[in-house]
Amino acid sequence: MPVGAASATVRWVNIDMSSDGYSTVGVTHHIVSNDGTSFDTGNIAANEVMSKTLGAGTYPYHCILHPSMTGTVVVT
Numbered sequence: 001m002p003v004g005a006a007s008a009t010v011r012w013v014n015i016d017m018s019s020d021g022y023s024t025v026g027v028t029h030h031i032v033s034n035d036g037t038s039f040d041t042g043n044i045a046a047n048e049v050m051s052k053t054l055g056a057g058t059y060p061y062h063c064i065l066h067p068s069m070t071g072t073v074v075v076t
Contacts, residue, residue, distance in 0.1 A: 006056040
C-alpha cells in the first residue's frame with residue numbers, strides 16, 4: 001500500500017449464539033472476501049475477534065459456513 005493511502009482495520013466480533021431450548025452454544029463463522037484473495041479471517045469461534053487491515057476499496061464478503069450471510073466493507 002503506498003504511503004498516505006487510505007486504510008482501515010476492520011474487526012469482526014462473533015457474538016453469535018444458538019439455543020436448542022436446553023443449552024446455548026457458540027456459532028463459528030469464517031469470513032472471506034468474494035474475490036477469494038483480499039482477505040480470509042479463518043474460523044472465528046464464539047466470543048472471538050478477528051481483525052484485518054484493508055486498503056481503499058470496496059470488499060464484498062460472505063461467511064463460508066453460512067453463505068447467506070453477506071456484507072460489504074467500504075474503505076475510503
